[in-house]
Amino acid sequence: MRIGPCGTGAMGNRSMKKRLEIITVGDEVLRGEVQEDNARYLSRCCSAVGLEPSRVSVLPDGVDSLAREIVCAVKRSRIVIVTGGLGPTTDDITKEAAVRGLELETEFRDEIVVEIAERFRGFGRSMPDSYRDQGRIPAGAVTLPNTVGLAVGLLIAGPGYDLFLLPGVPAEMRAMFDSYVLPRLREGQGEKRIRFRTFALTETEVQERLAGIPVAADAGKPAIISSPSGVDLYLYASALTGDIHEEIRLAFGSYLYAAGDRRMEEMVLEMLASRREKLAVAESVTGGLLASTIVSVPGASDVFVEGWITYGDDAKIERLGTAAASLGRFGAVSSEVCAEMAVGARERSMADFALATTGIAGPGGGIGAKPVGLCYVGCACSEGQYVQRLMLPGDRSMIRSRTVFHTLDLLRLILMGERERIEQFSVGPRPGAGGP
Numbered sequence: 283m284r285i286g287p288c289g290t291g292a293m294g295n296r297s298m299k300k301r302l303e304i305i306t307v308g309d310e311v312l313r314g315e316v317q318e319d320n321a322r323y324l325s326r327c328c329s330a331v332g333l334e335p336s337r338v339s340v341l342p343d344g345v346d347s348l349a350r351e352i353v354c355a356v357k358r359s360r361i362v363i364v365t366g367g368l369g370p371t372t373d374d375i376t377k378e379a380a381v382r383g384l385e386l387e388t389e390f391r392d393e394i395v396v397e398i399a400e401r402f403r404g405f406g407r408s409m410p411d412s413y414r415d416q417g418r419i420p421a422g423a424v425t426l427p428n429t430v431g432l433a434v435g436l437l438i439a440g441p442g443y444d445l446f447l448l449p450g451v452p453a454e455m456r457a458m459f460d461s462y463v464l465p466r467l468r469e470g471q472g473e474k475r476i477r478f479r480t481f482a483l484t485e486t487e488v489q490e491r492l493a494g495i496p497v498a499a500d501a502g503k504p505a506i507i508s509s510p511s512g513v514d515l516y517l518y519a520s521a522l523t524g525d526i527h528e529e530i531r532l533a534f535g536s537y538l539y540a541a542g543d544r545r546m547e548e549m550v551l552e553m554l555a556s557r558r559e560k561l562a563v564a565e566s567v568t569g570g571l572l573a574s575t576i577v578s579v580p581g582a583s584d585v586f587v588e589g590w591i592t593y594g595d596d597a598k599i600e601r602l603g604t605a606a607a608s609l610g611r612f613g614a615v616s617s618e619v620c621a622e623m624a625v626g627a628r629e630r631s632m633a634d635f636a637l638a639t640t641g642i643a644g645p646g647g648g649i650g651a652k653p654v655g656l657c658y659v660g661c662a663c664s665e666g667q668y669v670q671r672l673m674l675p676g677d678r679s680m681i682r683s684r685t686v687f688h689t690l691d692l693l694r695l696i697l698m699g700e701r702e703r704i705e706q707f708s709v710g711p712r713p714g715a716g717g718p
Contacts, residue, residue, distance in 0.1 A: 288354030302328055303337040303359045305351060307366035307376055308450055311340055320365045320455050331467055332474040343367060345375045349383030356443040366450030369433040370412035376447050380438060387421040398432055426462045430454045474519045478530060479540040481512035481691045488513050495529040510683035511546055536700045546690050547575050553697045554585045562631035563589040564602055564623040567641035567657055572686045587631045602626030615640050615652055617669045621709050624662035635663045637689050643678045655681055659689040661696055667710035668692060
């Protein structure tokens with residue numbers, strides 16, 4: 283296959299090569315039928331090890347167009363990662379595009395097919411014939427095992443480039459990238475960046491706090507990225523001496539919950555485990571999302587006892603012992619009901635801590651003093667009850683996600699003994715001796 287020019291003449295000049303680019307493949311991505319998170323995940327992980335992407339492309343399921351893009355990409359960049367278009371179906375064309383575009387010979391690896399067939403037998407099924415083509419790969423390519431799915435990943439090492447072909451299913455792509463690609467990228471790369479994770483600050487507030495310490499001037503242009511789990515700050519590692527690390531911690535205080543890639547839920551469960559204490563949850567607005575986030579952490583069973591999804595008022599009364607009078611007087615979306623939900627969950631589970639959520643996620647349901655985005659998150663523990671009132675922006679999904687992390691952050695602050703910040707959320711006296 284003959285490929286035409288790739289943009290300007292400079293693109294073919296090896297001295298002009300960029301470091302890394304990412305190609306996402308799929309008609310469903312271009313049509314907006316699925317949310318494209320793979321490129322964002324790859325970009326963040328690669329940037330953290332000093333490889334900021336110079337280009338991110340989205341291509342349709344077409345062999346010729348993808349072949350042209352791959353050829354141009356390996357001329358521009360030393361490292362190219364393609365995600366999507368791998369597997370046995372008719373729209374999985376990435377391997378063929380690489381073979382045609384780069385004019386590669388192929389070979390058949392029986393062991394690939396044998397392994398896939400064994401996995402099918404483990405599922406109690408026979409391998410479909412379409413999977414046999416998985417064994418045909420570019421000659422000399424390195425296979426990347428898929429521990430989650432069945433599409434085999436590939437590393438094609440060519441003259442002056444490494445081309446990684448990864449599956450498009452997010453769970454498969456992440457597992458393969460984390461286990462086999464990222465360790466290779468870490469080796470001998472340039473300037474690395476460190477991630478500092480904050481919560482309950484805006485991007486502007488993070489920038490203002492950063493401006494007050496020397497690292498702002500010495501670490502190059504920082505990256506500040508917002509998400510429902512908080513605002514992440516990326517700084518170049520070479521500027522982060524021990525003293526500057528400490529200055530960052532002092533500048534952000536308890537708003538800084540991790541340095542690195544640790545998640546909020548991991549930090550909270552680790553704190554509970556170290557104290558040998560148990561957790562339960564009672565959810566309304568989050569509808570199980572809080573419990574799901576907690577149990578996504580390996581080893582959560584050491585801490586998490588049980589949870590209730592009490593979406594209706596009757597469920598709150600019957601399952602958690604919430605007072606009908608409180609629901610009638612204050613409504614389900616109120617500080618009072620949130621506190622009673624948390625207390626009820628704690629008493630019934632005999633856990634040390636119980637969390638509760640209630641709110642209005644929209645798009646309908648908001649009226650007057652209780653608009654869409656109004657949520658309450660609460661915690662009951664031996665110290666008493668704490669409830670935080672929130673007004674959250676975003677659509678239904680975003681409001682629910684933000685509520686989850688605000689709930690976890692409230693527990694984190696309580697576990698830290700951050701009295702100055704949590705005292706304002708105190709709504710009830712310390713439970714009597716009858717509590718757990």
